[in-house]
Amino acid sequence: MLEKLKQSSPAFREAPPEPTEVFKVFAALLTECRSKLETVDELEERLREAQLKTTEADKLDSRIGDLIAMNREISEELESREEAMKSMERAVKEADLRLKKELDDAEGKAENRLRDLRTQIDSQKSENEGLISQIEAEGKVAFIPPERVSGMLDTFYGHLKSNMKGLDIRESEIRLKVAFGSVSDKHSGIEHSGIVIPTAGNTAEILDSLSEVVVKLGRKETPDSE
Secondary structure, three states, X not given: OHHHHHHXXXXXXXXXXXXXXXXXXXHHHHHHHHHHHHHHHHHHHHHHHHHHHHHHHHHHHHHHHHHHHHHHHHHHHHHHHHHHHHHHHHHHHHHHHHHHHHHHHHHHHHHHHHHHHHHHHHHHHHHHHHHHHHHHHXXXXXXXXXXXXXXXXXXXXXXXXXXXXXXXXOOEEEEEEEXXXXXXXXXXXXXXXXXXOOOOOOHHHHHHHOEEEEEEEOOOOOOOOO
């Protein structure tokens, strides 16, 4: 023990220590040891705090990384939806342009067709009036072949449907006051029958032979498919 005291304190190396001095040295050594222990405890506390901060920092870094990844996914989804919206807008605009062009083309064709029909009707009307006048001047009675009458009725029905857009003609009928007549072909000898046209000039002649013809208009009935 004395050797340790000599090593720890230079004063003990010259002469034997007094008891009081020994206690002082012990007290100093004890104080120094306590100080070092407190320093060690403080360092350990700092180390624990540093480790705790490091752990919290790692957790925070992990959360930040998760948030960054989530933000990237949301951004990619928003970009994808925005691109889809732009694509849909382009498709709608293209479809609108196509529809407008088709409507314009259909309207133009309808106007051209209507103009042609009006021209044909006016021409046919003028031709019929001329023929009727000529026939009446010759004292003859005019008649129209059945196929011509059916064609006229079909044209009339078509005009009704085209001018009544969105509507359909059902359970309708046309009543005609007509007479029937026939004429023989001088060259072939074949007899042709037809419907006599009542006019101001021949009504008196055919009044007694007039009959009522009822033509029903409506949707064509199709047989049920087996």
